[in-house]
Amino acid sequence: MRGFVLTTCLGLAVASAALSARAGETPKAADPEFRLLVLGGHTVRWNVPAAGLPATITYAFLTEPASFPGARNCDAMLAPDAALKRSHVSLEDFRREVRAAFSQWEQAANIVFKEVSSAHDAGILIGADAKSRGRAFTNVALHQGLARAEVKSGPDSIRQSLICLNPDQPWKIGFDGNLNVYDLRFTVTHEIGHAIGLDHPSPEGQLMSFRYVEKSRTLQPGDVAGAVALYGRKGMDAPAMPAKAPSPSPAPSGDRAFGLGANESR
Numbered sequence: 001m002r003g004f005v006l007t008t009c010l011g012l013a014v015a016s017a018a019l020s021a022r023a024g025e026t027p028k029a030a031d032p033e034f035r036l037l038v039l040g041g042h043t044v045r046w047n048v049p050a051a052g053l054p055a056t057i058t059y060a061f062l063t064e065p066a067s068f069p070g071a072r073n074c075d076a077m078l079a080p081d082a083a084l085k086r087s088h089v090s091l092e093d094f095r096r097e098v099r100a101a102f103s104q105w106e107q108a109a110n111i112v113f114k115e116v117s118s119a120h121d122a123g124i125l126i127g128a129d130a131k132s133r134g135r136a137f138t139n140v141a142l143h144q145g146l147a148r149a150e151v152k153s154g155p156d157s158i159r160q161s162l163i164c165l166n167p168d169q170p171w172k173i174g175f176d177g178n179l180n181v182y183d184l185r186f187t188v189t190h191e192i193g194h195a196i197g198l199d200h201p202s203p204e205g206q207l208m209s210f211r212y213v214e215k216s217r218t219l220q221p222g223d224v225a226g227a228v229a230l231y232g233r234k235g236m237d238a239p240a241m242p243a244k245a246p247s248p249s250p251a252p253s254g255d256r257a258f259g260l261g262a263n264e265s266r
């Protein structure tokens, strides 16, 4: 069964003003800046166990082409090698950068990522976009039916997230001041933020902001606050989240895309 699907992206301008939002609270001026993903009027996150146990999410690298009918983007994916070859980045180096990206989120909140070899079993799939669009996209799909009914008193539960990189764009590891070539760790860390339930809070300033800039590739205070709002601090229960988004959502159906086709330069 098809879940609600969200596509979002890095490096594309978003037309509407982004607001910071903290579930259940009115943001204060000094609050760290983050924004929770909202699908169909609901905030979303991966299932959180009780008793302070971390949310555990598996991930895998695609090893062969795969299609995901119903996904807004990343609906046709290739193994990540396709996005690395042109840039002379080895799969080994890419995997190390991805691991570092996941590690940043693990350190920020009560969430753990485990690599699995089978794409079939993975919650987050990483690969290249067979349709070579934009720079990078994340597609978030939610549980529906019974699984959704079970969590109707809380946020909607994420079933699967797809992360795809455009194989026709150049990629690099590290910053060199050339904003036309995106750093893989920055990009993947940003996309993982979407994959776990965060949105763009602003044009710049946080790693979850939507512009590619080369100031820092580590999580900023707003990014950490967003992860904690969803999953709690290490060893602590995840906070209760409102089922409904704190601000009115423009998405009645759950399908929503960000900034597609907008100005790609910074």
Ligand SMILES: [Zn+2]
Residues within 6 Å of the ligand: 008, 009, 010, 011, 190, 194, 200, 209, 210
């Ligand atoms: Zn993004």
